Amino acid sequence: MNTLHSNHLLQSRGAWRPALVLAAIALLGFGGLYSLAATGIGRVLFPSQATGSIVVRDGKPVASLLVAQPFADPRYLQPRPSAAGYDPMAAAGSNQARTNPDAIARIALARGEIAARDGIAPTAVAADLITQSGSGLDPHVSEQAASQQVGRIARARGIPVARVRDAVAQATQGSLGSPSYVNVVKVNLALDDATRDALAPAQ
Amino acid sequence: MTTFWLVVVLAIALGWPLGHYMARVLRGGTAPLDVVFLPVERGLYRLLGTSANGGMNWRGFVMAFMFANAVLFALVWVMFMTQDALPLNPDAAPNMKWDLALHTMVSFLTNTNQQHYSGQAQLSYLSQMVGIVGLQMITPMMGLAMLAATLRGLFGGREAIETAEGAQAPAIEGGERDVGNFWRDVIRAGLRIMLPLCLVWAALLTSQGVPSTLQRGADIVPIDATVEMKTQHIPVGPVSAMVAAKQLGTNGGGWYGPNGTVALENPTPFSNLLETLALILIPVGCAFMVGPFTRRRKLTALIFGTMLGLSLLSGLGTIWLENNAPGTAAAIMEGKEVRFGPDASAAYAALTSQTSNGSVIVMHDSLAPLAGGVVITNMLINSIWGGIGGGVIQLLVYMLLALFLAGLMTGRTPEMFGRKIEMFEVRWLALLILVQPLAILGFTAITLAIPSLAGVSNPGAHGVSQVLYEYTSAFANNGSGFEGLADNTVWWNVTCAIVLLLGRIPVLVVPLMIAGSMARKRVAPEGPGTLQIESPTFALTLAAVIGILTVLQFMPALVLGPIADHLQLAAIAAASGG
Numbered sequence: 001m002n003t004l005h006s007n008h009l010l011q012s013r014g015a016w017r018p019a020l021v022l023a024a025i026a027l028l029g030f031g032g033l034y035s036l037a038a039t040g041i042g043r044v045l046f047p048s049q050a051t052g053s054i055v056v057r058d059g060k061p062v063a064s065l066l067v068a069q070p071f072a073d074p075r076y077l078q079p080r081p082s083a084a085g086y087d088p089m090a091a092a093g094s095n096q097a098r099t100n101p102d103a104i105a106r107i108a109l110a111r112g113e114i115a116a117r118d119g120i121a122p123t124a125v126a127a128d129l130i131t132q133s134g135s136g137l138d139p140h141v142s143e144q145a146a147s148q149q150v151g152r153i154a155r156a157r158g159i160p161v162a163r164v165r166d167a168v169a170q171a172t173q174g175s176l177g178s179p180s181y182v183n184v185v186k187v188n189l190a191l192d193d194a195t196r197d198a199l200a201p202a203q
Numbered sequence: 204m205t206t207f208w209l210v211v212v213l214a215i216a217l218g219w220p221l222g223h224y225m226a227r228v229l230r231g232g233t234a235p236l237d238v239v240f241l242p243v244e245r246g247l248y249r250l251l252g253t254s255a256n257g258g259m260n261w262r263g264f265v266m267a268f269m270f271a272n273a274v275l276f277a278l279v280w281v282m283f284m285t286q287d288a289l290p291l292n293p294d295a296a297p298n299m300k301w302d303l304a305l306h307t308m309v310s311f312l313t314n315t316n317q318q319h320y321s322g323q324a325q326l327s328y329l330s331q332m333v334g335i336v337g338l339q340m341i342t343p344m345m346g347l348a349m350l351a352a353t354l355r356g357l358f359g360g361r362e363a364i365e366t367a368e369g370a371q372a373p374a375i376e377g378g379e380r381d382v383g384n385f386w387r388d389v390i391r392a393g394l395r396i397m398l399p400l401c402l403v404w405a406a407l408l409t410s411q412g413v414p415s416t417l418q419r420g421a422d423i424v425p426i427d428a429t430v431e432m433k434t435q436h437i438p439v440g441p442v443s444a445m446v447a448a449k450q451l452g453t454n455g456g457g458w459y460g461p462n463g464t465v466a467l468e469n470p471t472p473f474s475n476l477l478e479t480l481a482l483i484l485i486p487v488g489c490a491f492m493v494g495p496f497t498r499r500r501k502l503t504a505l506i507f508g509t510m511l512g513l514s515l516l517s518g519l520g521t522i523w524l525e526n527n528a529p530g531t532a533a534a535i536m537e538g539k540e541v542r543f544g545p546d547a548s549a550a551y552a553a554l555t556s557q558t559s560n561g562s563v564i565v566m567h568d569s570l571a572p573l574a575g576g577v578v579i580t581n582m583l584i585n586s587i588w589g590g591i592g593g594g595v596i597q598l599l600v601y602m603l604l605a606l607f608l609a610g611l612m613t614g615r616t617p618e619m620f621g622r623k624i625e626m627f628e629v630r631w632l633a634l635l636i637l638v639q640p641l642a643i644l645g646f647t648a649i650t651l652a653i654p655s656l657a658g659v660s661n662p663g664a665h666g667v668s669q670v671l672y673e674y675t676s677a678f679a680n681n682g683s684g685f686e687g688l689a690d691n692t693v694w695w696n697v698t699c700a701i702v703l704l705l706g707r708i709p710v711l712v713v714p715l716m717i718a719g720s721m722a723r724k725r726v727a728p729e730g731p732g733t734l735q736i737e738s739p740t741f742a743l744t745l746a747a748v749i750g751i752l753t754v755l756q757f758m759p760a761l762v763l764g765p766i767a768d769h770l771q772l773a774a775i776a777a778a779s780g781g
Contacts, residue, residue, distance in 0.1 A: 018251040018386050019270035022341075023278055025247060030393055031337025038405035038444035042415025045406060050415040052439040052467065054423070061421040064437045066412050066466035069423070070430040080541070088438050089324050091461050093538045093566040095687030097665035098528065099771045103569075107533050131537040134464030134566040140541040177205025178472040181541045188426055 055189065063185040068137045071188060074117070075156040075195075077141070077149055077168070079184045080128055081110060084136030093134040107131060118152050140181040143172060153191065163194050206472070207518055207550035210479045214487045215511075221396075221484065222491025222503075228395045229351045229388060230496060231365045240395055244387075251386050258361055258381030261719025264352045265712050267385035268345060272312060272708075275341075279334045280308045283326075292327035293419040294438065299325065306696035306703075311335055313707035314342040314590055316449065316456025316561055316682035317673075317699060319691040323438040323459050328417065335456065336445050340397050341389065343452035343485070346592030347396075348388035349711045350489065351496070353596055355382045356718025357620055358497050359726060380722035382715070396485070397452060404447035407477055412470035413446055414439035442467065450481035453590045455561030455682040463551075463564040464540055475543055475551070475564065482554045482562070483514075486588035489595050499620070501737035506598055509742050513587045513749075514557050521553035521577045522546055528571030528769075530776030538569030549574060556581035559590035561682030568661070568669070568685040572772055575685070576765030579672055582679035583639075583753040590680055593707075596714050598745075603632055603717070605741070605748040609734060621726040621733075628717045635713045640756055642705045643674045646698050647760065650674075656694045660687030664767035671764050673699065678706035 043050045053065040063069060068079045070086045079086075083094040096103035110130040115122040126145035128138075146168045154161040167190035174180035227234040234240075248255035259267065282289070283304035287297050299307065303320055310317045316339070322331060358364045360380030409415040420439040425432055442458045446468055449456055456462075463469040469478055490510055494503030525545055526535075539548050548565035555562055556578040567575055581587055586597035607624050610617025617624040650656050650670050659666035669685040676683055677699045684690070690699070735741065754761075 015254065015266055015270035016274075018254045018267065019274040021247075021250045021252075022271050022386060022389065023274040025250075025390070026275065026341035026393075027278065027333050027337035030340035030398065031333040031335075034340060034398060034401065034448075035332035035336050035441045035444040038402055038447065039415045039417060039441040041402070041406050042409030042413075042443050046409045046415070049409055049412045050443075051418065052414050052416075052420055052437045053412050053470075054421045054437065061423045061437075062426055063423055064421070064467075066470050067435070067437055069425045069427075069435055070432050071427045073427050073429045076427050086432060086435065088459075088465075089321075089436060091321070091323070091459055091465055093461055093464065093569065093686070095566055095568040095660055095685070096537065097568055097661045097668075097687075097768065098530070098534050098537070098571060099663060099665055099768055099775060100661045103534065103537065104775070107537070111533075127532065128536040128541050131534060131539075133536075133540050134538045134564070134569075135459070135461045135466065135540065137465055138540050138542075139466050142541050145541075174472070176209070176472040176476055178542065178547060179544045185426070192426070 055185065057189070063189070065183060065185055066139050068139045068184060071184070074152055076191065077146060077153060077184050077187045078129070080138050080141060081130070081132050082136040083132040086137065088137055091135050091137050093136060094132045118148050120148055124148065139185060140183055143180050143182060146182040146187065157191065157195050159195060164191065167191050167194060204522065204546050206476060206479060206547040207522065209476060210483070210550070210554065211515070213480050214483045218484060218487030219491050221488035223495050225396055225488050225492040226495035228391050229347070229492070231361070234395065236395070243394060244390060247390055248387070255384065255386050257384065259384055260379040261352070261356060261382050261715050261722070264382050264385050265715060268349065268712070271345065271385070271389075275312055275338065276308065279312065279338065280304055282334045283307055283330055286327040286330045289327065289329050291329035291332070291417070294324070296325050296327045296330070302693045302696040303691055306700045309700040309703050310682065311338040311454070311456060312342060313680050313703045314346055314453060314559065314593070315677065315680040315703050315707070316454045317677055317684065317703065318456050318460070318682070319696060321460030322457065328440050331445060331458065332441055336448050339445070339448040339452050339454040339456070340401070341393060343454070343591035344389050344392040344397055346590055346711065347392045347489070348383075348385055348592070349715055350592035350596050351388050352382040352385070353599065353715045353718045354493065354497050356380065356715060356722040357599070357622075358499070359622070360722050364497050378723060380719070382719060382722070400451050400485070401444070401447040404451060404477060404481060405443040408446055408474055409443040411474035412467070413443040413474065414467055415441060415443040417441060439467070446478070447481075449562055450478045450560070451485060453486060453558050453560045455555065457562055461566070461686070462562050464566065466540070466542070469564055472542060472547070475547060478562070479547070479551050479554060482551075482558050482560045483588050485591050486558045486594050489591060490588070493595060505737045505742060506595060509598065509745055510586070510588055512742070513584070513746065517557060517577055517581055517587060518550060518553040521574050522549040524574040524577065525549035525571050528573065529773040530779065531571070534569070538566030540564065552578055553581065555683060556681060557587035559585060559593060559680045561676065563683050566686060567672070567683055568687045572665070572668070572765045572768035575668060575672070576761055576769070579668070579675050579761065579765065580754060582675045582681045583757055584749055585679045586749075593680065593711060596711060600632065600635065600714055601745055601749050601752070602736070603628065604636070604752070605745045606734065606736070607632070608748065609741070609744055613734070615732070615734070618727065619721065621729060622721045622724040627720055631713050631717055635709060636752060638705055638709055639678060642702050643671070643678050644757070644760060646674045646702060647671050650698070658689030658692065658695070660689070664764060664771060668764035668768055671760050674702055677702040680706050
């Protein structure tokens, strides 16, 4: 066997060529070609998911089902607070520790404001509504967070509470033992549709 | 809890056949689907030249590993600094500054994926697809190749474990041993293990909503016209290809800045099951590979058993600590996503640090302090499952140390697999285990001593945790962070790059060197006097050695960081509750 002979060659000057070739295989093949192949497969099999789960209304993109957007009007289901101002290009959590005085003060303040907004006791406010999510873009709220807002939304819109509950129920999902959760954009689009239907006969 | 147990069961059920398949891929002889892969491999070997033929001794193998790293180092660094002039940059990401580009490149080259940048804003599609994904695919396979070579060495060379004659023929003492061919190992592992798994995972993830496109994302007009924001840009791209590679390859570096917390990167509980499973799938496969690869099947039981025991302890512990921290009710969802909830988030935090993955679905800064402490401890051990290749190598290092100590206690010459552990090996082992505290504690101390360097976002003990976490994560080649740190500075970029390299190169090279030295020794046949390593007694000794070397060594730092943080939290909770 002459394996030892080739080892010594490799140690002296032989390793640059294979190293360059392996780097090219890694970057262009395992990086570039693999990415293109995987991206092509996903794009063809799941065209809507592949482009960001965008919702189009009247020919215009109005939301991604997977990105929170801000809602201020009391007629809309409110999302979780965002440390990133709901800007996906700046996505971030607060990165504040449990012991951080700023975080403790912020959570207490949010609890008071949201209790007043929804007309409920401060202790009844859902935990996810007073805390900032990891991404700052959490598109969901808990069932508790949705149901505490139902009465306020119905009043602001002048529609029956049951219509709001319907909209929430249709946007609720959950599986694999995770707690159920509600997609905020789906609820608000359904609410706008419901309100438009309610107004249509009057016009 | 459902996610945690599902992941453990699935990882074992799939890791078992995967490990056997990996062993066949890395051994000589036939492997499944040779018809498809062999012609491709032969073509690539031809490009590589003569060095793809024949075996290497440990020096040759290490040199090949170093050369491959050096070339990738230069190419990717330049790519990041010039990406604006290169194609495929629809979101107009600017060129990276030298220090950020250096840190980013080293971080991905060392299979770490610590990120001091936000991918969606600071990297072009080309940098992501070619630079980042290329390294994410190849570096775990380099780790796997180093493991294969180390195992070959510890058992006396390739012939000894691959041929019946080799196993019997007493090799000439002191002769050089063939530990395999680096180029062939990496290419075979990449083509036959990493690539198929990534293609499947990428498609499944896109089905759940992970973007998969080369087009620029939409600019949407928010539904509520009363808000200040007039348009919202939805960043997309070839995300699923990268997320598959980052999850499966113990990489961890995501497309978006806050990683898997972003719903575009991990959209549903099902995608989360896939991604959590992928954290440990190949590392579990590595543990199962050891037995069939070395033909010492009982060894799998020791390695897998020790890893599983530690994994369950740390996983269930993290979930419990997260749910039972003082004053939990108000802040438990801080840094978490509603679709995952506290249990799945804590399970993920535990598993991502038991492997050297480091991707996150919850902001670790906002975890309960002691849960964060467990995460740091997992990274200090770094072999509960560990990185691909690196995890088992690290466990073999602990085994050598445990055998040395056991040998001293029982008054026998310590040996592993019939080969004596002597002065040369012990001296290098001692140096190797000193690198970790020197790198982590040394840099943590310097950084904390000069507050202007630290850039912590939290006051008090948690600020100490943030700095300790960053260097621990860098040395463990993990890559997760207490992300509040303002870490894109020359100090953080350069020092982390040093720690990253110290946590990768010596940790993979020194064990192979020791294995190369062991390979040349005469084998003593196992007899009744041989220490039985595949036994619960030795597994406990091993766990004790791991505990002493990591937990006790770093106890003062852990007390100043997470434990003090926990006591502060308890005091705050008591004050507001009472």
